Amino acid sequence: MEESPTDQPLRNKNSTPLQERLLIVITGNSILVRSPHSTNKSHQRPWRRESDYGGGGLNLYMLVCFESLEYFSHMQVALYTFGSRPTSTGPRARHRHRPPRCSPVAALASATSSMFDQQYRVMVVSDLDWTMVDHGDKEEHKDLQEFNTLWDSTFRSDSALVFSTGRSLALFQELAKEVPLGKPDLLVCSVGSEVYRFEGPDRCPTIDQEWYQHLDQGWDRNKACTIARGFPDLQFQQDSEQRPHKISFHLHKDREEAWTIVKDLQKRLTEGGIPAKVIYSGGVDIDVLPERAGKGMALAWLLEKMDGLKGRPSAGTVVCGDSGNDVELFTVPGVYGCMVNNAHDELRNYCQQQLDSGNTTIRMCRRRCAGGIVETLGYFNLLPE
Numbered sequence: 001m002e003e004s005p006t007d008q009p010l011r012n013k014n015s016t017p018l019q020e021r022l023l024i025v026i027t028g029n030s031i032l033v034r035s036p037h038s039t040n041k042s043h044q045r046p047w048r049r050e051s052d053y054g055g056g057g058l059n060l061y062m063l064v065c066f067e068s069l070e071y072f073s074h075m076q077v078a079l080y081t082f083g084s085r086p087t088s089t090g091p092r093a094r095h096r097h098r099p100p101r102c103s104p105v106a107a108l109a110s111a112t113s114s115m116f117d118q119q120y121r122v123m124v125v126s127d128l129d130w131t132m133v134d135h136g137d138k139e140e141h142k143d144l145q146e147f148n149t150l151w152d153s154t155f156r157s158d159s160a161l162v163f164s165t166g167r168s169l170a171l172f173q174e175l176a177k178e179v180p181l182g183k184p185d186l187l188v189c190s191v192g193s194e195v196y197r198f199e200g201p202d203r204c205p206t207i208d209q210e211w212y213q214h215l216d217q218g219w220d221r222n223k224a225c226t227i228a229r230g231f232p233d234l235q236f237q238q239d240s241e242q243r244p245h246k247i248s249f250h251l252h253k254d255r256e257e258a259w260t261i262v263k264d265l266q267k268r269l270t271e272g273g274i275p276a277k278v279i280y281s282g283g284v285d286i287d288v289l290p291e292r293a294g295k296g297m298a299l300a301w302l303l304e305k306m307d308g309l310k311g312r313p314s315a316g317t318v319v320c321g322d323s324g325n326d327v328e329l330f331t332v333p334g335v336y337g338c339m340v341n342n343a344h345d346e347l348r349n350y351c352q353q354q355l356d357s358g359n360t361t362i363r364m365c366r367r368r369c370a371g372g373i374v375e376t377l378g379y380f381n382l383l384p385e
């Protein structure tokens with residue numbers, strides 16, 4: 001049984017115990033329900049966990065509850081919304097997702113509008129760290145500002161901007177406070193394991209349930225964690241980066257040794273019957289994802305979705321990256337690739353092989369980070385006439 005927010009009877013402002021017939025409490029990752037039959041049995045923990053939805057279900061469930069309010073109004077339903085209930089700490093915790101605070105109104109609005117309502121001319125799908133954002137730029141992010149100016153003046157009205165990052169939503173929001181990022185139409189987080197839409201009047205990030213549930217099929221996070229614990233060189237990353245569909249580590253080894261560990265981990269996961277993939281990126285990051293996840297898989301899903309609606313971008317889709325977890329983006333059929341000048345060997349080697357084999361849709365840029373993206377848009381003639 002889940003812990004209740006409080007085992008004491010809830011009281012209203014006058015400290016009078018609420019005479020609820022049915023009480024629904026939404027915490028960060030659970031729906032707790034107390035029925036009239038249990039109100040006098042607080043010592044028996046009268047809260048019943050109705051649903052543990054781990055992450056993306058918050059907005060969906062809030063919709064259900066708000067729709068239910070009208071139905072239950074004659075039952076004096078009291079609806080309380082609390083912040084996130086503390087969860088257990090450490091890598092064993094299954095659900096770390098803290099849905100963004102979003103008003104019910106925003107949730108309703110996001111359910112009624114969609115970035116898929118139009119066909120775009122161009123779609124840029126860009127990694128953030130060391131691709132869109134040059135952390136070495138001490139001149140007030142000059143290249144990023146140049147991209148933003150170009151995007152706002154030339155692309156914003158008919159094109160889509162997607163950020164595809166290894167960061168969680170929380171770390172994305174931190175970055176957005178630190179640097180002048182443009183506003184994305186879609187956010188692919190946690191190495192393609194979470195997709196957020198920015199829709200409705202206040203552009204509140206809303207997790208895409210379809211993608212979330214797609215990744216859940218066949219995924220056993222606990223078992224994958226158990227196997228990964230057999231590798232003592234893997235150090236769990238901070239809690240915010242451990243996601244329902246991503247287990248992240250740091251690995252401080254030279255490249256050759258690191259690749260051996262990556263391959264060994266992949267082998268043991270496969271032998272253990274876990275449909276997972278291991279991604280080595282930035283020379284230090286190791287991510288274990290469901291086989292269906294990843295930046296490339298998320299983009300392929302997005303394009304397929306567009307195919308079934310208004311069609312994929314008419315002039316083209318440009319993927320932009322600098323490191324190993326971006327390689328998948330470049331493998332999606334029909335896209336232009338932008339490898340920024342400061343790319344790691346993990347991506348550089350892949351791009352060089354592609355160019356050597358006659359692929360003409362990849363640009364190995366002369367410029368760093370966002371400057372390379374500007375360069376690529378011009379190189380492939382994607383600027384409007």
Ligand SMILES: [Mg+2]
Pocket residue numbers: 127128129130131321322323
């Ligand atoms: Mg990067």
